[in-house]
Amino acid sequence: MKSHIYLDHAATTPVLPAALAAFGAAAALAGNPSSVHAAGRAAHGLLEASRDAVADWAGVAPEQIIFTSGGTEALALAILGCGLPLIASASEHSAVLAARDDALIAPVLPTGLIDLDALAGLLAAGPALVAVQAGNNETGVIQPLDAVAALVHAAGGLLLADCVQSAGKLALPAGADFIALSGHKLGGTMGAGVLIARDPARLAAVQRGGGQERGHRGGTPNLPGIAALAAALTERPDWDAVARRRAALEARLLAAGAIIHGADAPRLPHISSIGLAHVAASTQVIRLDLAGIMVSAGAACSSGKVKTSHVLTAMGLGAAAGEAIRVSLGPTTTDDELAAFARQWEQMAMRLGTPR
Numbered sequence: 001m002k003s004h005i006y007l008d009h010a011a012t013t014p015v016l017p018a019a020l021a022a023f024g025a026a027a028a029l030a031g032n033p034s035s036v037h038a039a040g041r042a043a044h045g046l047l048e049a050s051r052d053a054v055a056d057w058a059g060v061a062p063e064q065i066i067f068t069s070g071g072t073e074a075l076a077l078a079i080l081g082c083g084l085p086l087i088a089s090a091s092e093h094s095a096v097l098a099a100r101d102d103a104l105i106a107p108v109l110p111t112g113l114i115d116l117d118a119l120a121g122l123l124a125a126g127p128a129l130v131a132v133q134a135g136n137n138e139t140g141v142i143q144p145l146d147a148v149a150a151l152v153h154a155a156g157g158l159l160l161a162d163c164v165q166s167a168g169k170l171a172l173p174a175g176a177d178f179i180a181l182s183g184h185k186l187g188g189t190m191g192a193g194v195l196i197a198r199d200p201a202r203l204a205a206v207q208r209g210g211g212q213e214r215g216h217r218g219g220t221p222n223l224p225g226i227a228a229l230a231a232a233l234t235e236r237p238d239w240d241a242v243a244r245r246r247a248a249l250e251a252r253l254l255a256a257g258a259i260i261h262g263a264d265a266p267r268l269p270h271i272s273s274i275g276l277a278h279v280a281a282s283t284q285v286i287r288l289d290l291a292g293i294m295v296s297a298g299a300a301c302s303s304g305k306v307k308t309s310h311v312l313t314a315m316g317l318g319a320a321a322g323e324a325i326r327v328s329l330g331p332t333t334t335d336d337e338l339a340a341f342a343r344q345w346e347q348m349a350m351r352l353g354t355p356r
Contacts, residue, residue, distance in 0.1 A: 005293045005337045010137055010165060010271050010328035015228070016187035022231035023189050026224040033221060034210060047223055050230035057233045058172055058179075058196055066195045066203075066216045067226050071095065071164040071182035073207075074195035075131070077217065078160045078178040081203040084129040087122050089114045089143070090314035093162060096131045097310075104128070108314050111265040112141035120151050127156035134173060135166035138311040138326055139262030140271030142170065149175030158202070169239050169268055172196070183229035192225030237331035243269035246329055249338045250274075256346045257353060261312055261324055273312070274345070275324040279352045281309075284325045287352075291344045295325045 006014070015023075026046055031039030033047045048062070055062040068074045072095040079086055079099045086103040088096050091112060097103065106119045114132060122128070130152045135142045145161055152159045153175070161176035164185050172179055177199070183192040197203055200216060209218020250260050250272055259275035276284060281297035288295055297309070312321035327341070 005340055007293060007295050007327045007329065007333065007337070007341060009330035009333070010185075010326060011296055012184045012190065013187050013330055014332070015184075015189055016232050016235055018234060019188045019228035019232040023224045023228040026227035029223070033223060034212065043223055046227060047221060050226045053230040054194060054233065060196055063214065064197050064200060066197060066200065066213050067221050068193040068195055068217060069191055069222065070193040071162070071180050071185070072193075073217075074180035074182070074193045075099065075160070075162060077195050077203065077206050078180065078197075079129065079131065080206045081216075082129050082158060082178070083202075083204065084127060084158060086131065087119070087128045087157075088131040089119075089133070091136055091138075091141075091311045092131055092133060093137055093164070094310075096160075096162065106130075110316050112136060112139050112262045112311070112315050113265050114143055114148065116144070116147055116151065119148065123151060123155035123157060127158075128152075129158045129160055129178075131160040131162065133162040133165070134170060135163075135268040135271075136262070136311060137165045138271070138309055139273045139315075140165075140267035140269075141262040142166070142266040142268060145173040146175055149173065165271070166268060168233075168237070169270070177202075183225060183232065186229065187232035187235055188229035189225050191222050192229045194229070239269045239331070242329050242331060242333070245333065245335060245338055246270065246272055248335075249327070249342060252342050253345060256342075257349055258345070259320065259324075261315065261317065261320075270329045272327045272329075273309075273324050274327055275317075275320050276345075276349055276353050277320070277323060279323055279348070281322055281325055283352070284323075284348065287348055288325075288341075288344055293341050293344055295327050295341075297325050 029043050031043035033044040051062045051065050055065050075095050088103050089106045091108045107115045149159050158177040160178040161173045162180050164182045167181050179196040181194040184190040207218050261273035308322040
């Protein structure tokens, strides 16, 4: 490979040194947090200290923190455990859309923003759990969760906010009843996540077992991953600087014929959905990978397959939904790396692209 440039931070972020150190220290403990002997008490103490740290970061009470194996399980616990019908926006992560077969789908506008009038119509049928991402994982589009929460609560429903991509970049939504987080999007390790529940009593356990997590999630907790997640939250990256780098990159690519999807809505600072007319996303990803530049074609949740983006399809983009790549930056992404990517993209556009 000519270079090793990682531009897929929305899929997973490199583990932060503090998180890696916390992971190793927790992995060295011998005890199970559920054991009553000294080693078990030490492990339990670390678990609860991590819970306190996450709660303090989120501005909630420790008992509202439920540790899970990741964002997908956190979402599933809310969706399957709250006992309400599900309404989800059409651009939700597949972890939401595949959780139930009977979900009602609220359309999104061409901007990627949820259609609030359509959502209000769906809520007229009665209370429901409404799942809406704070920020989309493919386009970065930020949803108006204050307005969504007002509609949901007026109808007697509950709001599930998928904050897997937005956490640490935006304030957590004050009006959400449930908030899903994932450690490896925050600089922690894979295999640990959080469901923040405004009222945990509204939940019935989905994964039953030994009564861990106050009965909300059975199974031995991933203590090293949880400790790493808590440690990662101590970092305060400069996302304004990331947004400036993203803006400069997009300006250069627009001048070379790129299409930036979702650009007419507020967006997270690190995600860019970049279209190249008449060139399949799979072709773009492979060519860039051969040049040593790692990007993706939408969410990294399809077992390595490159599929037409359901998010861009929901935005009404037609064939263009299969012609976009996702470039996602991290705090360590450099100007030189983005310049190298831009050169490769411009060369690819000249060789393969044709006017639409």
